[in-house]
Amino acid sequence: MTDVYSLDGILVFGLPFVYTCAHFKKVPHLKNWLLSKxxxxxxxxxxxxxxxxxxxxxxxxxxxxxVLFIK
Known part of the structure; x- marks a missing residue:
């Protein structure tokens, strides 16, 4: 289990979250509903x-x- 407040948690949880939101920006219905300012x-x-x-x-x-070599 990865702790969210460590560097491992930021890498394992944060980056996929950011890129998932970036892909949501391309879907018209999700862009209007989820990505409000x-x-x-x-x-x-x-x-x-x-x-x-x-x-x-x-x-x-x-x-x-x-994650593979340093952790």
């Missing part, structure tokens, strides 16, 4: 913006290398 659901919008600006392949490769 205001309210409590603004976290999903901010994660989607971060996910579209990060380079997905590079960060996922770094995460896999860290």
């Amino acid at each position: 205001k309210g409590g659901l603004g976290v999903f919008y901010k994660a989607a913006v971060i996910g579209t600006r990060l380079h997905g392949a590079i960060t996922c490769i770094i995460m896999a290398f860290y």
